[in-house]
Amino acid sequence: MMNKTRPAVPATGPAIQAKALTAVRGTRTVLRGLGFSVPPGRITGLLGPSGCGKSTLLRAIVGTQARTTGTLTVLGRPAGHPALRDRIGYVTQAPSVYDDLTVRQNLDYFAAVLHPGRAHRATRATAVDRALADVDLSDRADALAGNLSGGQRSRVSLAVALLGTPELLVLDEPTVGLDPVLRRDLWDLFHRLAADRGTTILVSSHVMDEAERCHRLLLMRDGRLLADDTPENLRRDHGAPTVEAAFLHLVDTANTQATAAAPAPVQEPR
């Protein structure tokens, strides 16, 4: 059973709200005027093909993306505000763990950054044990991180993000490379975090079957939002058996509209 922590975000306000959000990387406009809101205490999936801008949007939300314009409010503050640092857990695609430390030493190190000083020794030990149990790595606590499988290493990264009991957990493709059993276990953990701790979870994926496990979905393509809805509504509105089929229907509709809106080709005189 998890420790119950009351969500710090009022249940009424959105955990994340974006208006006309745009981001430029290099010479490319990668996010194009996004507007959406993410409800607190729920799992929102950010889905779309590789390169559509998912990681860029997550980076904007955690405040590490330069050259953004528009409005982006996270837990009631502008994205990137220093007060948000210990309220958000962020797991990037590449696991950030020290290979020459054991799993527990990795967690002890990051716990010491979060809660420094002797006075917090007991808090750190409790947080580390709980994070290890959360990601089901208690029995590998003394293994060197460098000797773990890819899936185990990404679970250590997730455990690091859970150390501070974040109100918002931002996860960039956390299930890539995991076998079906581990994927299912991880999704069970996300649901327990949302239900028991009130954690808001924003999780990106390009695997459409994971969309069915989310409470809400943001479907992206080419830096734009194609949909912001529940899986049930998407399936119903598009008469589709799966979210994947609904997504494909949305893509086809967007393509048809783009073709119809394009100017007719000029006829060259013969």
Ligand SMILES: Nc1ncnc2c1ncn2[C@@H]1O[C@H](COP(=O)(O)OP(=O)(O)OP(=O)(O)O)[C@@H](O)[C@H]1O
């Ligand atoms: N540093 C950069 N400079 C210029 N363009 C970049 C840079 N990083 C990413 N891009 C471009 O921005 C676009 C969006 O990238 P992003 O990583 O956000 O996509 P993604 O949906 O997360 O993809 P994936 O699922 O493959 O991780 C891509 O077209 C990518 O080529």
